[in-house]
Amino acid sequence: MNTQPNAMNESSIQSQGTEPAAVSALRVMYWSIRREIWENRALYIAPLAAAAVFLFGFAINLAIMRRSIGAPLLSPAQQQDLLMERYEFSASLIMGIAFIVGIFYSLDALYGERRDRSILFWKSLPVSDLTTVLSKLIVPIVGLPLLSFTITIATQFIMLVMTSVVLLGSGVNIAALWREVSFLHFSLVLLYHVLTVHGLYYAPIYGWLLMVSAWAPRAPFIWAFLPPFVICGVEKIAFNKTHFCTLLGERLTGPGGTMAENDHTNNFSTLIPHHFFSEPGLWIGLAIAAIFLAVAVRLRRYRGPI
Amino acid sequence: MNVIDARGLRKSFGETIALDGVDLHVEEGRILGLIGPNGAGKSTALNAILGLTPYQGELRVLGRDPWGERDQLMRDVCFISDVAVLPRWMRVSQALDYVAGVHPRFDRAKAESFLAKTTIQHTSKIRQLSKGMVVQLHLALVMSIDARLLVLDEPTLGLDIIFRKQFYDSLLNDYFDRSRTIVVTTHQVEELQHILTDLMFMDRGRIVLNCTMEEFESRYVELTVNPDRAAAARALKPMYERQVFGRSILIFDLKPERGINPNIDRQQLASLGEARTPSIADLFVAVVGNQYAAQGAAQ
Numbered sequence: 001m002n003t004q005p006n007a008m009n010e011s012s013i014q015s016q017g018t019e020p021a022a023v024s025a026l027r028v029m030y031w032s033i034r035r036e037i038w039e040n041r042a043l044y045i046a047p048l049a050a051a052a053v054f055l056f057g058f059a060i061n062l063a064i065m066r067r068s069i070g071a072p073l074l075s076p077a078q079q080q081d082l083l084m085e086r087y088e089f090s091a092s093l094i095m096g097i098a099f100i101v102g103i104f105y106s107l108d109a110l111y112g113e114r115r116d117r118s119i120l121f122w123k124s125l126p127v128s129d130l131t132t133v134l135s136k137l138i139v140p141i142v143g144l145p146l147l148s149f150t151i152t153i154a155t156q157f158i159m160l161v162m163t164s165v166v167l168l169g170s171g172v173n174i175a176a177l178w179r180e181v182s183f184l185h186f187s188l189v190l191l192y193h194v195l196t197v198h199g200l201y202y203a204p205i206y207g208w209l210l211m212v213s214a215w216a217p218r219a220p221f222i223w224a225f226l227p228p229f230v231i232c233g234v235e236k237i238a239f240n241k242t243h244f245c246t247l248l249g250e251r252l253t254g255p256g257g258t259m260a261e262n263d264h265t266n267n268f269s270t271l272i273p274h275h276f277f278s279e280p281g282l283w284i285g286l287a288i289a290a291i292f293l294a295v296a297v298r299l300r301r302y303r304g305p306i
Numbered sequence: 307m308n309v310i311d312a313r314g315l316r317k318s319f320g321e322t323i324a325l326d327g328v329d330l331h332v333e334e335g336r337i338l339g340l341i342g343p344n345g346a347g348k349s350t351a352l353n354a355i356l357g358l359t360p361y362q363g364e365l366r367v368l369g370r371d372p373w374g375e376r377d378q379l380m381r382d383v384c385f386i387s388d389v390a391v392l393p394r395w396m397r398v399s400q401a402l403d404y405v406a407g408v409h410p411r412f413d414r415a416k417a418e419s420f421l422a423k424t425t426i427q428h429t430s431k432i433r434q435l436s437k438g439m440v441v442q443l444h445l446a447l448v449m450s451i452d453a454r455l456l457v458l459d460e461p462t463l464g465l466d467i468i469f470r471k472q473f474y475d476s477l478l479n480d481y482f483d484r485s486r487t488i489v490v491t492t493h494q495v496e497e498l499q500h501i502l503t504d505l506m507f508m509d510r511g512r513i514v515l516n517c518t519m520e521e522f523e524s525r526y527v528e529l530t531v532n533p534d535r536a537a538a539a540r541a542l543k544p545m546y547e548r549q550v551f552g553r554s555i556l557i558f559d560l561k562p563e564r565g566i567n568p569n570i571d572r573q574q575l576a577s578l579g580e581a582r583t584p585s586i587a588d589l590f591v592a593v594v595g596n597q598y599a600a601q602g603a604a605q
Contacts, residue, residue, distance in 0.1 A: 023410045031407030039395050118393035123358060124385050127408050128377035301376075304358060305391075 028127055032135035033143065040105055043139065047148050050097040051155045054090050058159055062166045083163060084186070090159065091152045091190055095198065098148035102140035106209035109136040110300055111220045117305035129300040133210065133293060140206045145198035153187055196276055197254040204285045205251065207292030214299040217306065251285065307369065309334050309455050309487045310355060314363040317350050324350040325361065326511035332504070334454075335484040339498050340491040341590055342508035348491040349387075351508070352459050355489070356385055368454060381410060384448045387459035392440055394433035398426055401447065411452040420446035420480070438469040445473060449481045456481070458490040462497075470497055477501075495586045505586065509594045523583050527558045527572060531579035539578045542570050546592030557584050557592040 037043060110133070113119040122132065160183065164174045212224040232245040276282065312330040316323075324347045332338055342348045353359040355367050357376030365372060370379050392401065398421070406414045421428075424442045432440060441461070448456065462470040478501055482488060492498060505522055507515035517525065531539045536554045540547070544556035558575060575581045584592070 023408060028408050031404055034407075035400075035404050038397075038400050039393070113393075116394060117388070117391045120358075120385075120387050120391040121393060123376065124356075124380060124387075125405065125408055126377050126380040126410070131377075302360070304353075 023126075025131070028131055029135055029138075032127060032131055033138060036109075036135060036139050037143075040108075040139075042101055043105060043144060044147060046101045047094050047098045047144075047151050050094050051090070051151050054093055055155060055158055055162075058086065058090075059162060062162060066166050079163075079167075083159070086159060087156050087186060090155050094148050094152045094155065095145075095194070098144045099198070099202075102144050102206065103209060105144075106136070106140055106206050107213050107220045107224055109139075109210060110214035110296065110303075111216055114303055114306045119303065119305055129297045133214075133297045133300060136210060137203075137206060137293060141199045141203055145194040148198075149191055149194045152190060156183070156186070192273075193254075196273075200282060201251070201254055201285060203289035204292065207289035207296070211292040211296040211299070214296040214303060250281070307334075308332060308366075309336075309368060310489070311366045312351075312355075312364065315351065315354060315365055316362040317347075317354060317359065323511050325354070327363070328508075328511070328513055330506075330513070332487060332489065334487055336503045337482065337488045337490070337501060338504040338506060339495070339502040339586070340489060340506050340508060341495055341586060342491075343594070345510075346508040347511040348508050349459055352385075352387070352457055352489065352491065356383065356387075356457055382453055383455045383457065384451050384453040385457040385459065386441075386444050386448055386461045387457075388461075388463060392432050392444055394431070396432050397428070398430050398432070398435075398443060399428040401432070401443065402428075405447055405451075409451060412447075413450045413452065417446050417450035420449060420476075438465055441465060441469060441473060445476065449476070454486060456486065456488045458488065458492075460492055461490065462492065462494060470494065474498070474501055495590070499586050507590055507593055515589075515593050522586075522589070525559060525561050526584050526589055527560060527575050527581050528584035528588060529556045529558060529575050529579050529581050530554070531556065535578045539575075542575070546595065555588075557589065 113122060160178070164178070167174055209224055213220050216223045228244075228248060232242070232248070235241050235244050308331050310330055310332040312328055315325050315328040315330070317325040326347075328347070328351060330351070340348050340351070350359065354361040354365060355372060357367075357372030357374075357379055360373050367379060368382050372379055396404075402414060402417055405412050405417075421443070424439065424446075426435065426439050426443055432443070435443065462473050465473070474497060477488070490498065490502075502519050504518050505515070506513055529539060529544070530550075531554050533552060533554070539554065539556050542558065545559050546557040548555050558570065560570060560572070572581060
């Protein structure tokens, strides 16, 4: 009996504009991420361009192979090996490009808005600094990996179709090719790699870049890359040690055991999450990423246009 | 409840004191003009009110602490600071989408109807718009938000006369009502004189004058006298005097706080020459210029 008058009260209060109207946090995050994609179209154009270039090269390669050999002399197993090699190359090319785009994106994310003064506009809207910084983290650690994964899978599928078309009528058993290439398996390994390494393991790298981007008075690129070099240099010259350098290198190459040294003949046993998730390096990295992000959020609160 | 309540607001950048103990109280439904020379602390005061800069002292805006609760505060507060802050890469349609997406009080239909009165295309990027159009767009966005406080920091800087006029006209006709409050700073004071309800002068981090426009009109008189009456007028102790084309222009405070000559009235002044309400700019020079002169004499 009580509910209806209450509801009416609420709606009348809201229409008077005294009760703070609310937009759900999820919706604000959605629009914040969309806005990032509007601003940074390179996020999807660069990996797409990499895929297009790769497919173009692959097409030429197929045409040459077909002409020079005439009838392919390779066995289905060899065909499969060759194709898997190309698969891996296409994946690492697209992922690599996406990683580079992610680096430049993160460096500009909290610096560009200060440089073009638009930070005053963003801050005039009811979006917290935390939401803003998180949206700028989600783009490189979730958005970019998933996007590059999708592009990679599409590219590889096109490669498989192209190979089949070329081999059609050459007497090679195409069905075997489709069967043995284990497209699905490769995709799963790749997805796992993308989410763990690019998403979780690289988090402190993106956290560092965002923090520098929020802090740098100018030239965030230099501020981001100079300190690691200086630390490495001083460490080497003063103590003849390379701890920090090794640490950085390991962070960039990813943890051992997730992709099992890129041996594509591996089966599902390479998917060993308990190795990855029991690695202290992952958790230390995530803790450091959280610190960098907290600093970035705080810095953004103090920052205005430069 | 006051919309803005500040007590002993202080802020310094290193050695420079930007705000030196500012007390400020703004009621609902007022249009306050904050006037001051460059570096007077106007923008710092507004930034503190908007939660863009930390400060010392007490400050409440709509009952909230702006520095700690900027994002919640921005549901009820809008601001336009300078003209060039809309992101240049954005399309007009994207700006509408985005604000509609994140702002609970944004009325998109209203914004569309404001834009329909301009020549702004939805597909244009903001960098393609002229300065005046960017301000029109920003104003269309802001006026479509059902906010309680609107803060304008030099909103018409760099605009031509027509756009400046339009800006204030649409603000008054399409936006302002007695439940909203506007705080505005500008150097183009003349355009504001007839729309303000309250006036505040700032100089070197302090408030040097704070009155309603009714008080302003009843309290200050500008008297233009011929040279033969100048001595008689000067005897009434004007707060400021300047010479224009051989005539003296004197500004009188009819209710000086530390009563120098509390007995003069408007009729008395009118008998000496032409008496009228001074412009805000002239009063500003009289109030602030006098302080500089006093300081110069002391040194």
